Amino acid sequence: MRLPALAAALNVSPTPGSTLPDLPVRGVTHNAAWVEPGFVFVAIRGARFDGHSFLSDVAQRGAVAVIGEGMADGQTAALPYLTVPDARAALADAAAALEQHPSRELRVVGITGTDGKTTTAWLTRHLLRASGLPTGLLSTVGYELPDGELRHFPAHFTTPEAPQVQATLREMVTAGARAAVLEASSHALALDRVRGVAWDVAVWTHLSAEHLDFHGTLDRYFADKRRLIERAPFAVLNADDPWTAQLRGVAPQETTYSAAGAEAGWRATGVRETADGLHFRLHSPQGEADAHLPMIGRFNVANALAALAAASWCGATLEQLLAGLAAFRGVPGRMERVAAGADAPRVIVDFAHTPPSLEKVLEMLRATTPGRLWVLIGSAGGRRDPGKRAPLGEVATRLADHAVFTEEDHRETPLADILAEMERGAREAGRDNFTSIGDRREAIRHIVAAARPGDTVLLAGKGPEDTLERTDETLPWNEEAEARAALAARA
Secondary structure (H helix, E strand, O other): OEHHHHHHHOOOOEOOOOOOOOOEOOEEEOOHHHOOOOEEEEEOEOOOOEHHHHHHHHHHHOOOEEEEOOOOOOOOOOOOEEEOOOHHHHHHHHHHHHOOOHHHHOEEEEEEOOOOHHHHHHHHHHHHHHOOOOEEEEEOOEEEOOOOOEEOOOOOOOOOOHHHHHHHHHHHHHOOOOEEEEEOOHHHHHOOOOOOOOOOEEEEOOOOOOOHHHHOOHHHHHHHHHHHHHHOOEEEEEOOOHHHHHOOOOOOEEEEEEOOOOOOOEEEEEEEEEOOEEEEEEEEOOEEEEEEEOOOOOOHHHHHHHHHHHHHHOOOOHHHHHHHHHOOOOEOOEOEEEOOOOOOOEEEEEOOOOHHHHHHHHHHHHHOOOOOEEEEEOOOOOOOOHHHHHHHHHHHHHHOOEEEEOOOOOOOOOHHHHHHHHHHHHHHOOOOOEEEOOOHHHHHHHHHHHOOOOOEEEEEOOOOOOEEEOOOOEEEOOHHHHHHHHHHHHO
């Protein structure tokens, strides 16, 4: 795309008195360090940095133009400057235009909610593929093209921004995808990272307090997530979530689902949990049938219903849905059982990192554990919801026989402060069944060695994440591999 054509696509003009050179545009970014020759730089004013401070740097790197909300007094640009009302929106719109709007060539399912997004996304992608639809996936675990190989963004893309989202969608189309499933986090929606995605289906899991350090209030958090429902022609809503009442009628068309017996378009009754997974009677617009999902955790029935409803809207038949559900192999790092011998404890790796999600997982494991229940949990550092640290300590020690508190991406926050808060939560609840071990690898080896056959060990918080962040270093990390090493050392 040429620079004048990009400006026309954004419906903006250069600063009065200047003209746009007819140059090719190779990419767009808001990070000065990522600018390459032929890129357009979007200068965003954030809480810590003003992109306008890097205008000379991006010019030297070969940028061909700058997009921003206007320069402050004293600021100058040696490049053509396009003034827009919202720089983040322009970043997303420019990225979509440069990639020629790949989502318009796909059936796109977006999934949002506090918990359940990843499992629901993987289930939906699996069901669509089982129905014969080549499908890509973009989730917190990584991204997949239709070939099914899990890929990860480079380390500096900790959260994909709009240009990476659009480039990934284009890569999916090029690889033959006809559908895509995307997790739409509250940050991605609030910061317009998924603006420009042409949604076909929006799935709502449920809402509980999370990321309030960023959103400020629970109402603001809800409003940011609601954006997905507002932008899709069809919504799949959780009838068991109280917030759903405020979402009814927002999308032009909708269906509901319930795993708790509420009236809904997609319902599960007679839920049973056995050694080979979950069994239930499915009631749906396509008819009734017995369904089997080879996962542990009754809460996964709700995730399955949401995925079934989304895949059905995309054209999957009931027969295809049931066969696909029964063949699902799970999500990396989500209730993932680590293979072990008969003389070892059951070890589960899961991403649960909020008090509600940890409580849900521990309650489920308690019901299926003949021996003692152990949990290893940490809490992120920085400004990421410090208020959840004490509640995590309370939940862990109330529901497990013994808890080990450890590190989990403490970043600039002293690890001792985080551990002390988790300990305080446990002590104020009258509990002393915990140990604090700062080094996560050491903590995993300790808890696996202490458990006996028949016990269950939950390694919570990291799940599928592939790095561990400390004060001044980021380490490669694989929780499942660490668990296997601990089991081997135990043997």
